[in-house]
Amino acid sequence: MPPAVTPFRIVIPLYPAVDLMDVAAPREIFSWMAESWSAAGPVEVLLAAESDDPVPTRDGTRILPDVTFDAVPSVDVIWVPGAGLDGLQAAMADEYLLETLRGWAQQARWVTSVCEGALVLASAGLLDGYQATTHWAFLPCLCQFEGITVIGGDGDFPRFVVDPGTGGGAVRVTGAGISAGLDEALQLVQMIAGDSVAESVQQTIQYYPDPPVSAPLPVPGTCPLSS
Numbered sequence: 409m410p411p412a413v414t415p416f417r418i419v420i421p422l423y424p425a426v427d428l429m430d431v432a433a434p435r436e437i438f439s440w441m442a443e444s445w446s447a448a449g450p451v452e453v454l455l456a457a458e459s460d461d462p463v464p465t466r467d468g469t470r471i472l473p474d475v476t477f478d479a480v481p482s483v484d485v486i487w488v489p490g491a492g493l494d495g496l497q498a499a500m501a502d503e504y505l506l507e508t509l510r511g512w513a514q515q516a517r518w519v520t521s522v523c524e525g526a527l528v529l530a531s532a533g534l535l536d537g538y539q540a541t542t543h544w545a546f547l548p549c550l551c552q553f554e555g556i557t558v559i560g561g562d563g564d565f566p567r568f569v570v571d572p573g574t575g576g577g578a579v580r581v582t583g584a585g586i587s588a589g590l591d592e593a594l595q596l597v598q599m600i601a602g603d604s605v606a607e608s609v610q611q612t613i614q615y616y617p618d619p620p621v622s623a624p625l626p627v628p629g630t631c632p633l634s635s
Contacts, residue, residue, distance in 0.1 A: 415450035418485040422455055422463040422473055423505060425495020429586050430522050434487050437593040440609045445601040456480055466492035483512040490523030499528050506532040513578060522583035522592055526550055539571040543585035549631035565625050568592040590615060
């Protein structure tokens, strides 16, 4: 019998009050990548949580996780979503979640977040020494972590920031607010599987944004977690 093939594994950790689009958008994009990326062998896109119970999102939608944290032996990509204020503060103080992320990051090739998920990674110490961004309103919060070079503010709001680091470890990719996860996830598909797969996914989900309004982003004020 041939040995079992280890799948390329993408894990999105869930926690209470998580933002729905921070989870649903990358799950959709990575799932289409899994169908198009034939050279990779099996690809798993897993929603993981502390228990098997449904996880309530910020807007009240309940998501059923695929696995529990302790059932995930190894990870190639970690994608940490953001959340509402109460859920975010709880996640930043949840040592079981933070230790889980630290353990996965030891083997991961890409450690990523979108929106306020960067603050969860920062709380785990996984952005120390890297450039990173987050939702515009929470940039002052990320600046409170001294080991991180924060990108964004004063009119400069990148959709995502890629930092390959210098020590040969996992690449860090952090995204701005909620919808930036679409751009960021597509960027990850390009880095992981190449241009042709990324273009195929773009065509499949018909991602050619043309918003009907163009409101400017304000310069962020104080950290919302401090109020």
